[in-house]
Amino acid sequence: MPTVTEELNNLFAIPPAEELPLDVLGELQSICRLHSISAEELSYKWESYTMKMGTEQTRLDITTVRAFKKDLQEIVEREARSKSHTRSADRRGAFATPRTTSKGGDVFGMLDGITPVQKSSSGGNKRKATFETPSVTKSSKANGMSSPSDGRSLPVRTDPAGQQPVTFAERQNPGQIIETLNGHLDAHEPPIAPHPEPRVKLTANSDLKRFRYRPMAMHLSEASEVLDDRIDEFQALIQDHYKLEDTMFGNAAAQATEEIIAVGRIASDTPEGKLNSASIVLEMSRRSGAGLRVPLKVESISSEFFPGQIVAVRGINASGNSFTVSEVLEIPLMVAAASSTSNIKKFNESIGAMEDESSSAPSQAMNIIIASGPYTADDNLAFEPLHALCQKAEETCADMLILIGPLFDTEHPLLASGDFDLPEDPSIEPDRATLADAFRILVGKPLQSLAQVIPSITIVCVPSTRELMSKHVSWPQENIQGRKNGLPGQAKMVSNPVVISINEILVGISAQDILYELRREEVVVGKPKENNLLARLPKHLIQQRHFFPLYPPVDRALLPKTGTEEGIATGTPLDVSYLKLGEWLEARPDMLILPSALPQFAKVVEGILMVNPGPLSKRKGAGTYAQLTVYPRKLTDEERGLEMVGHKLFDRARVDVIRI
Numbered sequence: 001m002p003t004v005t006e007e008l009n010n011l012f013a014i015p016p017a018e019e020l021p022l023d024v025l026g027e028l029q030s031i032c033r034l035h036s037i038s039a040e041e042l043s044y045k046w047e048s049y050t051m052k053m054g055t056e057q058t059r060l061d062i063t064t065v066r067a068f069k070k071d072l073q074e075i076v077e078r079e080a081r082s083k084s085h086t087r088s089a090d091r092r093g094a095f096a097t098p099r100t101t102s103k104g105g106d107v108f109g110m111l112d113g114i115t116p117v118q119k120s121s122s123g124g125n126k127r128k129a130t131f132e133t134p135s136v137t138k139s140s141k142a143n144g145m146s147s148p149s150d151g152r153s154l155p156v157r158t159d160p161a162g163q164q165p166v167t168f169a170e171r172q173n174p175g176q177i178i179e180t181l182n183g184h185l186d187a188h189e190p191p192i193a194p195h196p197e198p199r200v201k202l203t204a205n206s207d208l209k210r211f212r213y214r215p216m217a218m219h220l221s222e223a224s225e226v227l228d229d230r231i232d233e234f235q236a237l238i239q240d241h242y243k244l245e246d247t248m249f250g251n252a253a254a255q256a257t258e259e260i261i262a263v264g265r266i267a268s269d270t271p272e273g274k275l276n277s278a279s280i281v282l283e284m285s286r287r288s289g290a291g292l293r294v295p296l297k298v299e300s301i302s303s304e305f306f307p308g309q310i311v312a313v314r315g316i317n318a319s320g321n322s323f324t325v326s327e328v329l330e331i332p333l334m335v336a337a338a339s340s341t342s343n344i345k346k347f348n349e350s351i352g353a354m355e356d357e358s359s360s361a362p363s364q365a366m367n368i369i370i371a372s373g374p375y376t377a378d379d380n381l382a383f384e385p386l387h388a389l390c391q392k393a394e395e396t397c398a399d400m401l402i403l404i405g406p407l408f409d410t411e412h413p414l415l416a417s418g419d420f421d422l423p424e425d426p427s428i429e430p431d432r433a434t435l436a437d438a439f440r441i442l443v444g445k446p447l448q449s450l451a452q453v454i455p456s457i458t459i460v461c462v463p464s465t466r467e468l469m470s471k472h473v474s475w476p477q478e479n480i481q482g483r484k485n486g487l488p489g490q491a492k493m494v495s496n497p498v499v500i501s502i503n504e505i506l507v508g509i510s511a512q513d514i515l516y517e518l519r520r521e522e523v524v525v526g527k528p529k530e531n532n533l534l535a536r537l538p539k540h541l542i543q544q545r546h547f548f549p550l551y552p553p554v555d556r557a558l559l560p561k562t563g564t565e566e567g568i569a570t571g572t573p574l575d576v577s578y579l580k581l582g583e584w585l586e587a588r589p590d591m592l593i594l595p596s597a598l599p600q601f602a603k604v605v606e607g608i609l610m611v612n613p614g615p616l617s618k619r620k621g622a623g624t625y626a627q628l629t630v631y632p633r634k635l636t637d638e639e640r641g642l643e644m645v646g647h648k649l650f651d652r653a654r655v656d657v658i659r660i
Contacts (some may be wrong), residue, residue, distance in 0.1 A: 008032075011040065029593070146309070179600065179657040181602040185629060189363045189626075196456065199352075199456065200503060235288060240286070254320070260314070263288060280298060297322050308549055334542075336588050340644055367627070368502070368592055368630060423441060465496075469485055476578055498510075507591045514548050519537060520554055538592065547582040593613070
């Protein structure tokens, strides 16, 4: 077993460094001893702390570690005080004397709703909390937390570590490139004037109509059939790939003296707690194993497991109580995406690349900007990062802008309370303002302005399960309405997840943070095949051929706390009956866009370009976005005679992750 020091170095050391500074390591060890927690649990608390801070002060050094230690201690003290108050209130019981909490002396709240209420002197259009979302105005005013009359902002608060949120105007290093992939390629050079016609042909490879199912109407029989069918499909895939006979497969739960291959789903032997090497069980389909579960003994192998993973294991069940695994068979990958040479030539001509040119100029490359929500900080609804992003797209004459939800975030404190002001707008009445009006003014207007300046731009909007404007509450999720919510005609609304074609390039997008949840649930047995976590996690999606292979998802109470009064994250509301909508159907995408709370990155995994742009706005600071410079697919002399050729996007696309 690794020591605490080794675990801390593995979890907290930032490559290429393999060990932490001694002072930082000492503080982390002190926190583990003080709170009686493991190194892994400490890493989860650190991730929650960095997402809460959202500033440059969360770099791992002795100062931030001490602030982190102080924050944890204050949380413990607050919880202790809260329990103490609860016990004293219980002792007073029903005979305690009621005390007034208002200036009017209404002890029992009997005058509430009878006495007149003073109208706010706000100059903006007040968004009434009674229209859409239950208001928490009274409680927030009692705590001195109500929104000021100028609208769209909360008072500046000091966080537990003693640091103040950084305003967007005072953000550090705007425009700084954090990470670059394929830096040998030149960045896009904007043209003198916007292109007269769109250079991008957008095609949806997912059937968007199938996402318009009725949520919250799941039948257990349908859900079990979907889960069983997935196991049976993978068994047929394994059998065909390895050319195995039917007799090689068997029921892992049945006692036998001969070695067999069993295909099933990884699960935990208990519904509570995190999966570990001792709690792994294999759940088989009703067809192959009567739907039984059997414990797996995996001490002799090296592999990675997570709940919901479909695996093919070779081994023996000699005792009838457990299945001893000797090998985990690799699941074959899907074929890479390809296009006809005639289509490649047509798309190259559309962006101005000539066939006889040996190399392409940066001005001929496609300029694609990718951003993920939230799009404004927790203390305001000014959407300054979104405005800055639109300005960047305008300055660089972007061919495509991909916006991944949430655009209007249910976890935003002001939107969750329903108590906020809108800027002056002659098209709405103050007492009749709706969420659609708020969305049109705060989100639709900057996109309308961008579309007017760059008419040739294509805007792709992917919803999120945290999307306030979406009536679809589960994942997979249908697209939201664009025109009705004030978005321009250039905005194309797609589902979540979705596979689209940008010219010849096949792109998969999912707004659900599968990487963070896999990071929490994955268990590594033996030596990992890939040490880099950000390269290992996306590979699970490639092998499982699914945008969300984790089942069940992480309990939302275990996810990072939000800034709302409740503080509970939305999580992943899976509709199991329609999980097939999250599968990859024909080929591996050329690019996967996977927004995540994990550090932003751009990597190539199994020939797929993986991009996590990071949130455009953190809770208390500015975030990041990704800019792609995609050069034309040049055909070699040998390839011109072929019917189909691969896209090789990973070799001709430059990716820059940039601070907004």
